[in-house]
Amino acid sequence: MDVRDVLTETYDRLPGLVRGAVDGLSPEQLRRAPATGANPVGWLVWHLTRIQDHHVAGLLDVEQVWVTGDWAGRFGLSPDPDDVGFGHTPGQVGTVRPESAQALLDYFEAVAQRTRGLLAGLRPADLDRVVDEAWDPPVTLGVRLVSVVEDDLQHVGQAAYVRGLLGAG
Known part of the structure; x- marks a missing residue:
């Protein structure tokens, strides 16, 4: 098995x-925080998708999926390419209002499809390419891809936990 x-x-x-x-959660359940200051399922999945969309678009030097079509409208938001949820206050978290579980699934699938295309074309030498010199040491493509999936896995685990707290199984 190779790195790709x-x-x-x-x-x-x-x-x-x-x-x-x-799957199966109502819009109200997607927006319900399990405690004051905690993040709801809908925000967590929106955020993990925004991070992947933002970073992969940057790697490919293309427009984010978020700013094409009416993705933002399906979440009650504007198509601000810089709004990925990082540093959101509880009030800002509350503005992320997915219209349905399907809206989250559709947006995630559109982003995941783009990511699959990036991964399909990878060669081992590509992973050493520096993609962000703002860090010390500079971030390589390989490190960025691992960082994105690590963030996504943490947040999807949190979303599954919050789902359980809602009694939604």
């Missing part, structure tokens, strides 16, 4: 986890 296969296998686990976290 390992990364593809890892990223391909996310769709089932995302579906398991949101």
Whole structure:
């Protein structure tokens, strides 16, 4: 198994986890925080998808899926490409209002499809390419891809936990 296969296998686990976290939840359940200051399922899945969309679009030097079509409208938001949820206050978290579980699934799938395309074209030498010199040491493509999937896996696990707290199984 080469590195492309390992990364593809890892990223391909996310769709089932995302579906398991949101499938069957009502818009109200998606927006319900389990406690004051905690993040609801809908925000967590929106955020993990925004991070992947933002970073992969940057790697490909293309427009984010978020700013094409009416993705933002389906969440009650504007198509601000810089709004990925990082540093959101509880008030800002509350503005993320997915119209349905399907809206989250559709947006995630559109982003995941783009990511699969990036991964399909990877060669081992590509992973050493520096993609962000703002850090010390500079971030390589390989490190960025691992960082994104690590963040996504943490947040989808949180979403599954919050789903359980809601009594939604």
